Amino acid sequence: MILMIFSRSQSCPERRIAQRMLASEITEFVHGEIAATQAKVASSILFPGPSESLVAESGRTRADDLIAALRSDRRLVLRSREEFLRDTVTKLAATFGLTNSRGKFTS
Numbered sequence: 690m691i692l693m694i695f696s697r698s699q700s701c702p703e704r705r706i707a708q709r710m711l712a713s714e715i716t717e718f719v720h721g722e723i724a725a726t727q728a729k730v731a732s733s734i735l736f737p738g739p740s741e742s743l744v745a746e747s748g749r750t751r752a753d754d755l756i757a758a759l760r761s762d763r764r765l766v767l768r769s770r771e772e773f774l775r776d777t778v779t780k781l782a783a784t785f786g787l788t789n790s791r792g793k794f795t796s
Contacts, residue, residue, distance in 0.1 A: 727761070728758075
């Protein structure tokens with residue numbers, strides 16, 4: 690198995706096969722199989738390959754799959770599209786705790 694992964698990594702280094710396999714194995718060992726699967730789904734959506742589409746084979750959008758994969762992550766905060774369109778970037782950053790205050794952006 691190791692030789693096969695090594696060979697595939699050598700022939701297509703840009704696909705990062707060995708790194709992905711190692712990350713998957715460690716995630717499964719530390720957090721369990723479900724968390725490893727969720728991490729793979731999130732990773733494939735957040736860092737798609739050149740041939741990957743925004744629409745999954747199931748017809749659902751990849752965003753739906755990402756939300757499903759991250760549903761148990763307490764850092765996931767869902768907001769309406771209207772809220773994102775209505776509020777400024779500085780307000781959203783402050784709302785989501787990315788900065789201590791909106792004033793840091795406006796001064």
